[in-house]
Amino acid sequence: MILSNLIDYETLRVIWWVLLGVLLIGFAMTDGFDMGTAALMPFIGKTDMERRQVINTVGPVWEGNQVWFILGGGAIFAAWPPLYAVSFSGFYLAMFLILAALILRPVSFKYRSKREGTRWRSTFDWCLFVGGAVPALIFGVAVGNVLKGVPFDLTPDLIPLYPGNFILKLLFLLNPFALLTGIVSLTMLLTHGAAWVSFKADGVVAMRARAIGSVTGVIFLVGYALAGIWLAIGIPAYHLAAPVVTDGPSNPLWSEVTRGGSWLAAYGERPWIIIAPILAFAGMGLAVLGLRAGREGSTLLFSKLAIFGAISSVGLTMFPFILPSSLNPTASLTVWDASSSHLTLFIMLVATVIFLPIILLYTAWVYKVLWGKVTVEDVAKNSETVY
Amino acid sequence: MELGVVELSRLQFASTALYHFLFVPLTLGLAILVAIMETVYVMTGRPIWRQMTKFWGTLFGINFVLGVATGITMEFQFGMNWSYYSHYVGDIFGAPLAIEGLMAFFLEATFVGLFFFGWDRMKPVTHCIVAWLVAIGSNFSALWILIANGWMQHPVGATFNPDTMRMEMTDFMAVLFNPVAQAKFVHTVSAGYVTASVFVLGVSAWYLLKGRHLELAKRSITVASAFGLAAALSVVVLGDESGYTAGETQKMKLASIEAMWETEPAPAHFTLFGFPDKEARETHYAIHVPWVMGLIGTRSLDTPIPGIDELVAKNKDRIQSGIIAYDALMTIRADKDQVPADVRATFEAHSADLGYALLLKRYVDDPRQATPAQIQQAADDTVPGVGILFWAFRIMVALGFAFIAVMIYFFFRSSFKGQSYPRWALRLAVIVIPFPWIAAEMGWVVAEFGRQPWTVDGVLPTALSASQLSVGDLLFTLIGFVAFYSVLFVVEMGLMLKYIRKGPHIDVKETEAWMARHEARLTSDRGDKPYAAVPAGE
Structure with missing residues (x-):
């Protein structure tokens, strides 16, 4: 197809790197508050009615929000096949845990209030907690491990290899730095969930959410700062050893990679990227102040800003690396050698340009229809139809 | 069969896919039936149709959520368990999956929440549009998944790139309008419509047997039998189309289904x-x-269909040709900057058979070193499990014809016999409920087991596609999935039965108000009111 030559391969790769970020950020901003809300629910709702109030703040929207995640997976598969192949199988057991949690979540939302029994409901309440907290934690753990480098290798046929005992590999993922980034991601989404609940619910539930959220927000700020310092002094970075062909074939073994120095050197090379961590700090700081003061709309916007800053800071710091290999740095995946073909990237871009605005439009319409607070009275009145 | 990583990966994929496919057909069909019922409600304003929409909608919701939840597993498993597959064909296979998310799944998932939560927040006609958007979204979803699957059955519009060691897309339109994908799509969604029709028919028949919810049950049977009849006919006709495209593109599968050993x-x-x-x-x-x-x-009387033995012999030739391609590929890879032109030309000439050489990787690391016995073995491997295919196909087809008979009978009684149904027929309708699922699972077996030993027909062998995991990894997740899914199945069935037993929520006040408004219309010429009372027990 000649049309695909309208945009050169290098540009398409950068666009798809940005879109990957957009999808992850979109996921964390939308499904993130579902996860945060679900994880907070057993603590901010004491009675069954309060818990139902919390659940119903996300009841009508979690399903659509979750598609950001599904689409993220699909887009990685289509635009970054080597990344999809290596990361999903390399993090095998961790992915399985995320999967189990993500299956538990929809089921719990839907089935929890379909029976009366206390045991039935409290079981599903804790399933919801797991479905929210576990993915939020593991995503952060995964980011920490990506920054450190993941122990994989590629054969000349590009078959991904991950030597070692499977249980040990899972334990190895839970190293201190990754746990720290896990806590950062968990507290980020908990605060986001708290901001959502205080925006969408009222009464004692919203009050408790604000109280917890202003604590988790502070933990995020401390954890994010600590992770930054750790990254500066404790985690060796990856570098392309020689200038690479940015529009060449996607073969990760063709570029040479070395380890050493600090990831934060990127801030020397591209000073403008400092804006990302500034947004993360400022957004979360303002969100905490907002939660304390009881401001609703602006607080939710600020916690979104924090998510935008935190996630983009990771991507911008690592650029052009996407998934470094600690076992054989040369096998590391970068923006320049882990993408789909020129044609596929172009077709996927066309599809995205057509459909993403439509998705944003109807999603906005749905939120507008559902505008307004969810109260205990609403839940009691529509007890048959709501969660 | 020794249970290595490949076998365990296949077992896990098959179990999770078959499990996922318990929920998908009902979702596809019930979404449309519910939207039809709501359309009737919007057009007539009769509360009973709204109550029907809500009742079947509740059952739809219980089923839908597990379809969504288990679908996540499917999307992830390609990367988790089939990483070489994902690398090798992701450039083509990933695109329809991603577009599915963009175009279909976002639509259905965003509006399904509004369908359940938005009853009082919008006009009836708007809500009805929402119901249709959910139905359209879920059916489009099936379209893109089957475009992806159709490419595995009949890979078109792609070529192997020696530099990236993978297949790359050359013609998106060919992938999109792949005849196999199109035939599969219409056949599969029709099967979903049959499943939902049989489900609605059976549950309604049970109500009639119990003398409950007669208003809802009779109307539901009318809708389900009409829609189900059209669907049952098209599932067979379009299944025949699938068979015909298989005759053109997957001759080995067709010969195996028929157990046709010789031409x-x-x-x-x-x-x-x-x-x-x-x-x-x-x-x-x-x-x-x-x-x-x-x-x-x-579709002719004079074209022979090649038998299994003839196809094995042809595949043996293709393995030989594939070895030439493999040899050229190794030369290209050894010094990518200085490849002699004739080596490139040799590779291009034989690259369509490269996948056949990869069949040898099960027996020897370098296909060029393969012995004649190993080549014969690899050629024999291209025959899928004939016995299983033979029977799965026959069970599916027999059930397909049985559904047509059931639907014709109920359509006839509902249209011409004043909606009266003998008790034996109602009992039959209840007994038939599980069978569309059996037919659908058999269909999956025919399509996917019949694709073996390939993940992508003629391009990539299954044995090579799996991730390099350990048996421990696989046992852990396989046992985990089976245990987890079993619990979910029990929970789901329990809820389904609970809500079927509970029956629809009939709002008597709403019905009476509507009847009062339409009193004139509901009064006969003689002045009596045949529809006056709300039937007892509702």
């Missing part, structure tokens, strides 16, 4: 019954119907 003079007969024996290369106790297979497979 027969055209037009080939159809084996109605028999016991295929792969070792002896014959089908014991076979009952043949002359001509039928030739007609289905080629």
